[in-house]
Amino acid sequence: MSSGALSNSKPETGSFFQRDLGWHPPAFTPEYKTSVLRSPQKALISLDNTLSELTGPVFGHNILGEKDNDLIHNFAQPGESAIGPRIIVYGRVLDERGRGVDGALLEFWQANAGGRYRHKKEGYIAPLDPNFGGCGRTITDEEGNYSLRTILPGPYPWPNRVNDWRPAHIHFSIFGHGFAQRLITQMYFEGDPLIWKCPIVDTIPGREAIEGLVAALDMEATLPMDARAYKFDIVLRGRRSTMFENRLEGN
């Protein structure tokens, strides 16, 4: 980790826009059974951002290894590669004002092509792929662009109702510029019929918000004879410009 902004622009210090909690899933969603005992029941206490929420750590590109954003190869034996349909996922991290977020740390994890995670607690009968670990990370460039290479994850059954299946998805964790922008979400794939049958997807109240998590197949960006491309933009909270704002230091 390094201090100092990645770009020459002056760091922004304005408060983040209020989060639209009616857009996000509520905490208590009984169709997704695990939420029942893990959802706070009392009202959240609203807190206009202080420095503790406005600030956040910076992750320098120096933490990244060469293969960190290449899940086809970052766990594979030399000369080997992960099994499955090869894809590229690319896009931008933007804020609600439409500005690219530079220096955002993206971490992603997913099941293998058979829908199996490399995890002790994972019980699905689909086999592990010895050349697939299932995690990766990258940091956005000055315009907020990122890309990764992986294999298309398989859908998988999960213990909720007796016959619930997750649509194919990639988990994304995003670190923007302030701790209040912290977000974890999931990316789905255009055309997957399981999206509309999934109790976890369905925790999101509105169709528009769900569609915002569905990556589009991009034939123009697809590499012929190599890898299909999916575009997935991620939007983090915007922030007020500091014009006319009370000075935080109060002096």
Place this chain on the structure above:
Amino acid sequence: MVQSLGRLKESASQTAGPYVHIGLSPNFAEIAGVYDADLGISMVNDKTRGERITVTGQVIDGSGTPLKDAMVEVWQADADGLYNSPAEMRGSADANFSGWGRSPTNMQDGEFRFETIKPGRVPFRDGRLMAPHISFWIVARGINLGLSTRMYFADEEAANAEDPVLARIEHRVRVPTLLAPRDGNGYRFDIHLQGDKETVFFDI
């Protein structure tokens, strides 16, 4: 019609799921060799200024069971109350203190653990000093949107009494859910997701 504000909507949150450790702490999840070390496991080094402390706790569900598949992140100021962040305009924070940590809750007893330093006081929006505190962010399977809270230090009674954020909590009986008791160099901060002891969570 009027002009469009041209705003985008924030990407909707989704649960971190049961395998968040694969993504955020792969070495802990026994996926070796992808990264040298998991991010956020070390906040301090030999030269970090300030009082060394250990913060431990569990994330506990509505049945009293600790979560073993949660991920906890912390963010705090250095010993002088400065954040190691570009948005910190008041000075330069201790370069030997990252201010940010990440800990999985472990598979044995669901405990998270941070080796850190006691933070200094940071001004509130109007310039009054807040009591020393550590910001927490908690994600796990079954948590649809990451939960934000703050740990305060139970032995900072005078500072806590004048803290403008704690003062905002209408039901005073809930304030102790944010106060971590001290035991030696350790502070214990258990996070209760539900029930009589439900931790105060913030909409930040």
